[in-house]
Amino acid sequence: xxxxxxxxxxxxxxxxxxxxxxxxxxxxxxxxxxxxxxxxxxxxxxxxxxxxxxxxxxxxxxxxxxxxxxxxxxxxxxxxxxxxxxxxxxxxxxxxxxxxxxxxxxxxxxxxxxxxxxxxxxxxxxxxxxxxxxxxxxxxxxxxxxxxxxxxxxxxxxxxxxxxxxxxxxxxxxxxxxxxxxxxxxxxxxxxxxxxxxxxxxxxxx
Numbered sequence: 487x488x489x490x491x492x493x494x495x496x497x498x499x500x501x502x503x504x505x506x507x508x509x510x511x512x513x514x515x516x517x518x519x520x521x522x523x524x525x526x527x528x529x530x531x532x533x534x535x536x537x538x539x540x541x542x543x544x545x546x547x548x549x550x551x552x553x554x555x556x557x558x559x560x561x562x563x564x565x566x567x568x569x570x571x572x573x574x575x576x577x578x579x580x581x582x583x584x585x586x587x588x589x590x591x592x593x594x595x596x597x598x599x600x601x602x603x604x605x606x607x608x609x610x611x612x613x614x615x616x617x618x619x620x621x622x623x624x625x626x627x628x629x630x631x632x633x634x635x636x637x638x639x640x641x642x643x644x645x646x647x648x649x650x651x652x653x654x655x656x657x658x659x660x661x662x663x664x665x666x667x668x669x670x671x672x673x674x675x676x677x678x679x680x681x682x683x684x685x686x687x688x689x690x691x692x
Contacts, residue, residue, distance in 0.1 A: 490538040493642035500649040501552075504687055505668040508552050516544035516561045524561050528568055530597055533609055533618055535638040539599075554645060554658035554670045555622070556602035567598045567606060571623070589629035596623060599638065609638060652688040660686035 488496075501509035521540055525532055532540075545560030546552065559567060571592045575581050580591035596608040604625030610616050620641050621631035633656060635641040641655075648655050649668075658670040661683035669683055676683045 487637075487640055488643045488646075490535050490639045490642055491542060493639065493646045494539070494542045496646035496650055497642070500646070501668065505662060505666055507665060508550055508668040511546045511548050511550045511552065513544040513547050513560060515542060516540040520561050524565050527565055528597075530595070530611060532597070533611070533638070535618075536597070536599060536609060539638060539642070550667070551669045553600065554648075554655040554660075555607050555641075556600035556605065558600045559598060563601070564598055567601050568596075571596075571598065571606075584628060589631065591628055592623060593629065596629065598623070607641075610634070649686060650688055662686055 498509065498512070501512070518541070521532065521537055539558070540561055543558070545558050545563060549557055551557075571580075572594065575590070575592035578591070581593065583590045593610075593612065595611040597611055598606040598608050599620070600607040606623045607620055608623045608629070610619050610621060610631065616631065616634070618637050619631060620635040620638055621629060621633075623629045635644070644655050647653065649660055654660075654673070655670070657672055659673055661669045661671055661676070662685075663669045663678050663683055664681040668686065669678060671678070671683060
């Protein structure tokens with residue numbers, strides 16, 4: 487498996503070639519001092535892979551379907567979303583699983599890294615064999631690690647693989663929309679707002 491930076495280099499190269507409008511929405515690197523301050527505010531140490539990713543791009547400058555699951559968050563958005571989830575969980579007993587063996591709605595050692603319509607991808611910072619895995623926290627259900635990626639690097643690498651060599655990331659397949667923007671869709675869902683989606687071209691980076 488490649489590193490976070492190696493995956494980002496491949497993603498950036500593909501986006502510049504095939505979806506420059508999407509490439510333009512990648513934010514510049516996060517300020518290291520902001521990353522440090524965020525960890526103090528949340529009382530959590532960010533995994534090295536997340537810091538590496540944020541030092542490459544501090545999320546996106548606008549909403550875009552650049553990643554299969556959800557848009558990556560900036561440092562400020564990570565803080566905001568995590569604090570919101572903590573507040574909601576406290577008010578609705580969301581820290582308590584609804585049945586034995588299930589995940590809670592939220593856990594104090596989950597760190598959100600991507601979010602869309604209230605559903606977020608979270609890095610599991612609980613100690614144990616699942617530490618560092620990337621799962622989901624659904625806004626109207628419990629957390630889900632049944633199809634978890636082992637790490638953020640594994641997820642970013644799989645995304646780069648799908649674009650450069652063809653294929654999918656889980657259930658999600660890459661397309662280009664009518665404006666030549668990257669768009670991830672489920673198999674068979676090949677139209678967007680009445681216009682056809684084109685399979686994303688694959689290429690090996692130079």
